[in-house]
Amino acid sequence: MWAYWQSVPAHWREIPARYRLEGGRCMDCGYIMLPKEDICPVCGSKNIETVILPRKGKVLNYTVVWNALRGYEYYTPYVLAIIELEDGSRIMAQLTDISPSEAKKGMEVEMVLRKTKVSGESGIIAYSYKFRPVIR
Amino acid sequence: MKANRKVGIVGWGVYVPKWRVRSEELAREWGRDWNRYAAGIMVQEKSVPGIDEDAFTIAYESSINALKRAHIEASKLRAVYVGTESKPYAVKTTATMLIEALGAGGERRLTTGADYEFACKAGTEAIQAVIGLIGSNMIDYGLAVGADTAQGAPGDALEYTAAAGGSAYILGPAADSVAVIKxxxxxxxxxxxxxxxxxxxxxxxxxxxxxxxxxxxxxxxxxxxxxxxxxxxxxxxxxxxxxxxxxxxxxxxxxxxxxxxxxxxxxxxxxxxxxxxxxxxxxxxxxxxxxxxxxxxxxxxxxxxxxxxxxxxxxxNDGIEEVQNLAPKTLNYVNRKEYVDYTTYARYRRMIRMLHDFSSY
Amino acid sequence: MVYIVGVGLTNVGNHWNKSLRHLAVEASLKALESCNKNIDYIVVANALSGVVNGQENLGSYVATHLGKIGLPAVKIEAAGASGGAAVLLASSLVSSKMADRVLVVGVEKVTDYTALEDSNSALSTSIDSEYEAFHGGTLDAMHALVMRAYMWKYNVSKEEFSYLPLLMHENAVDTPHAQLRFKLKPESYSSSPVIAEPLTMLDLAPLGDGAAAVVLSKDAEGSNGNAEIVSSGQATDSISLYRRRDLTEMPSIRTAFKRAMENTNFKPDFYIIHDYSSIMGYIAVEELGLAERGKASRLFSSGEANRDGPVPINPEGGLKARGNPVGATGVYQVAEAYLQVTGRADGWQVKGAMSGLTLGIGGIGSNSVVHLVRGV
Missing domain, CATH: 3.40.47.10 (Thiolase/Chalcone synthase)
Incomplete structure (x- = not known):
């Protein structure tokens, strides 16, 4: 059940981060994080303010996933990337609207909101940020 | 109908998925000669929603584009209506997700929200409702969206035209607008x-x-x-x-x-x-x-x-030219395209099912 | 002082007719019989029983099936480092005099769900579930990202990763309990299916069922040879790969190593490392100071890492070919080190080996445990 069935409360409480890139900024060391933590992973400060992270960034690293998790089979092959946003923060997200061969290091990308995990025919549709090449 | 307070368009935005399938390819799959149908349908190709897209994600991106052209924050929106006949949930309002994603209604989310269904005019019906709210001074700004991932049965005539895309309109007092709905x-x-x-x-x-x-x-x-x-x-x-x-x-x-x-x-x-x-x-x-x-x-x-x-x-109104370039234009999306064949189209539209397909819907 | 006085192993592989309990009992009985002693504590090492077998509370579970109801018992979990962590904590029970003799049994039963998607889901519990796995991240995909970063940073070709799997397969031919006891052809590596680009199937260790047990005691009282756990060290790193600054380093490994090496001049005759993937094996030997950054492949291509070379690495075949029974793997490593330093690694013996290092790794380098084992 856990593997493919998305828990509703577990997704619901992450909605601010997943829909709006609502993260945190450490007011002591300046580290910007997604999601917002209670304790800064870099300096240990508890002085964290809520910030909305920028919607644009660039691809630092990526892989093309051919063997997926349960619940992600239909999307294979998909591109999973580590993205550096314009404020220097880093997140992991899928790239979308591209063929796997188009993924490149340094590619400029922007956030879109897409279906990320769908629990069968009767469960919830968990949407979240994904990134695609910037539309010019 | 004329509102007591004049209402106008404050921002507009559009979104069209990048995938296309040619009508010729659809006809070929069913053994037909497209040239014999082209004049009657006059659609060369149609957009196909990506595997992770639906009416909500389309409504979202068109709304983001409308906000880029509008001079207001999303928190000022006090009505969010989505017109669609391809609701992601049969019961659960698409507008709830759109309100949350945009941050409409401010931090306390003080806004009305609903989905409209009236086949292809659900989006304009949503506009009529927002005009009424603004025109009667109940609210200052509202968002109306028309978005669909239209369904055309395999082999049916509708298969040549049923496409995906949407457009969003932020309405407000005419004095603030780039176009007045007289x-x-x-x-x-x-x-x-x-x-x-x-x-x-x-x-x-x-x-x-x-x-x-x-x-x-x-x-x-x-x-x-x-x-x-x-x-x-x-x-x-x-x-x-x-x-x-x-x-x-x-x-x-x-x-x-x-x-x-x-x-x-x-x-x-x-x-x-x-x-x-x-x-x-x-x-x-x-x-x-x-x-x-x-x-x-x-x-x-x-x-x-x-x-x-x-x-x-x-x-x-005056001022429209200053906002036209603040978001991608309709033709930018129309020209942003990549063709898929019938098999990929069928997979993207979930006509192909996997064994143990826990991610299908 | 903490001594290993007996060990027991099952073969690693597809044990279709054995359950979690059968495997745990089989290895435990072998270990207990090999030293012929009673125990007063049970520590179970396991990573995935909750998600794969629907069974937790493995302390009671193993005590029950082993006929030891009443004994204190507990499960230790640290993903792939579970086995190493269990041995570390069990040895602290002995050195702190909380227990005289502890049975550490590592067990994993992973083949009951046969689809790759299921094992991927199970393994993804070792990475950040809400911000990595939710986005479709598998543990293998994390290794792929690390491999890509390493290839870019040091300008290393994909083919250079073949040396570790080739050597591991060669070594495992001689190891009776190994899962993949056959040699690999270089061309098989080149044509291996892509799992997560650039990582291919032959970069990865096979998942296997298995159980390994060791008996720890305050005295060197084993009737079939004894080894001392000279020292141990453990360290963690961020659970989330995307938050790390340099993917090509795994500081938890060098910190665990440093902690183990404090106050000792231990010099290992061989190394048993956690090569979940070829890239993880390469980074591990670099973090242990056995190779320069970006040059680990030479250690494996030059013959230095061979069983009869100057720096033997994974003489039993490593995770790649001995197999990877996830939470049990670290206990296998310690048991294998014991067999080496007591001169009983028949057919896969490092000649004259008296001291060995084991390195267990959990997640994508987010938890590392090092043990230094010496024959006495």
């Missing part, structure tokens, strides 16, 4: 030309009956009644935008009403992306607003099967 009018009858029963995947339709007594009758009645109401004639308009289920009907209804094709063509987008249903007339209007000049007049008439039409008389 008047609107709606016309509704019980005309079952097209429907989809509960739990069915694909809609049924009545072929030629969808034309005369449905599309043409309702659009012409609404258009004539509105022009009559405000005392205008076709030559008073610079653009006429009609619901566009195919490439042929809008030109024909325009001609019958007395609009020359050059007034219809700027807002005729279906030949390049197919019919985006609730987005159809609104995507056409977006294409017109993308290029409109201050002082120009636009007539918009939608059509929704079942059936009814909403007509709008719009006058473009």
């Amino acid at each position: 008047a609107s009018l709606s016309h509704v009858t019980d005309t079952p030309d097209f429907w989809r029963r509960q739990h069915e995947h694909y809609p049924a339709h009545t072929r030629a009956f969808t034309g005369g007594p449905a599309y043409f009758k309702h659009i012409m009645t609404a258009a004539k009644e509105l022009m009559n109401f405000i005392g205008t004639k076709p030559e008073d308009y610079d653009y006429a935008v009609f619901h566009q289920p195919n490439g042929k009907y809008p030109l024909r209804v325009g001609t019958r009403l007395g609009f020359t094709p050059d007034k219809v063509k700027p807002g005729l987008i279906t030949p390049y992306i197919g019919n985006t249903y609730s987005g159809s007339a609104l995507v056409g209007l977006s294409a017109v607003l993308d290029q409109a000049k201050p002082g120009q007049r636009i007539l918009v008439v939608s059509f929704g099967s079942g059936a009814g039409s909403d007509a709008f008389h719009i006058e473009v």
Whole structure:
């Protein structure tokens, strides 16, 4: 059940981060994080303010996933990337609207909101940020 | 209908998925010669939603684009209505997700929100509702969206046109707007030309009956009644935008009403992306607003099967040119495309099922 | 002082007719019989029983099936480092005099769900579930990202990763309990299916069922040889790969190593490392100071890492070919080190080996445990 069935409360409480890139900024060391933590992973400060992270960034690293998790089979092959946003923060997200061969290091990308995990025919549709090449 | 307080368009935005399938490819799959159908449908290719897209994700991106053109924060929106006939959930309002994603209604989310369904005119019906709220001073700003991932059954005539896309409109007091909606009018009858029963995947339709007594009758009645109401004639308009289920009907209804094709063509987008249903007339209007000049007049008439039409008389304000480039234009999305073959189209539309497919819907 | 006085192993592989309990009992009985002593504590090492077998509370579970109801018992979990962590904590029970003799049994039963998607889901519990796995991240995909970063940073070709799997397969031919006891052809590596680009199937260790047990005691009282756990060290790193600054380093490994090496001049005769993937094996030997950054492949291509070379690495075949029974793997490593330093690694013996290092790794380098084992 856990593997493919998305828990509703577990997704619901992450909605601010997943829909709006609502993260945190450490007011002591300046580290910007997604999601917002209670304790800064870099300096240990508890002085964290809520910030909305920028919607644009660039691809630092990526892989093309051919063997997926349960619940992600239909999307294979998909591109999973580590993205550096314009404020220097880093997140992991899928790239979308591209063929796997188009993924490149340094590619400029922007956030879109897409279906990320769908629990069968009767469960919830968990949407979240994904990134695609910037539309010019 | 005229509101007590004048209402206008503060921002508009559009979204069309990047995937396309050529009509020729769809015909080939069913062993048909597309050349024998091309003139009757006048749609070269249609947009196909990506595997992770639906009416909500389309509504979201068009709304983000509308916000880029509007001078207001999303928190100022006090009404969010999504018109669609391809709701991601049969029961759970798409607007709830859109409100959350945009941050409408401020941190306490003080906003109304609902989905509208009226076949292809659900989006303009949502606009009528927002006009009412702003025009009566109940709210200052509201968002109305038409978005669909339209369903066309495999092998059905609708398969050539049922497409995906949407358009979003932020409305507000006319004084703040880039285009004023001077008047609107709606016309509704019980005309079952097209429907989809509960739990069915694909809609049924009545072929030629969808034309005369449905599309043409309702659009012409609404258009004539509105022009009559405000005392205008076709030559008073610079653009006429009609619901566009195919490439042929809008030109024909325009001609019958007395609009020359050059007034219809700027807002005729279906030949390049197919019919985006609730987005159809609104995507056409977006294409017109993308290029409109201050002082120009636009007539918009939608059509929704079942059936009814909403007509709008719009006058473009000063300041529109400053916002036109603040977000990707309709043609940017129309030209951003990558073709898929029938097999990929079928997979993206979830016509192909996997064994143990826990991610399907 | 903490001594290993007996060990027991099952073969690693597809044990279709054995359950979690059968495997745990089989290895435990072998270990207990090999030293012929009673125990007063049970520590179970396991990573995935909750998600794969629907069974937790493995302390009671193993005590029950082993006929030891009443004994204190607990499960230790640290993903792939579970085994190493269990040995570390069990040895602290002995050195702190909380227990005289502890049975540490590592067990994993991973083949009951046969689809790759299921094992991927199970393994993804070792990475950040809400911000990595939710986005479609698998553990293998994390290794792929690390591999890509390493290839870019040091300009290393994909083919250079073949040396570790080739050597591991060669070594495992001689190891009776190994899962993949056959040699690999270089061309098989080149044509291996892509799992997560650039990582291919032959970069990865096979998942296997298995159980390994060791008996720890305060005295060197084993009737079939004894080894001392000279020292141990453990360290963690961020659970989330995307938050790390340099993917090509795994500081938890060098910190665990440093902690183990404090106050000792231990010099291992061989190394048993956690090569979940070829890239993880390469980074591990670099973090242990056996190779320069970006040059680990030479250690494996030059013959230095061979069983009869100057720096033998994974003489039993490593995760790549001995197999990877996830939470049990670290206990296998310690048991294998014991067999080496007591001169009983028949057929896969490092000649004259008296001291060995084991390195267990959990997640994508987010938890590392090092043990230094010496024959006495």
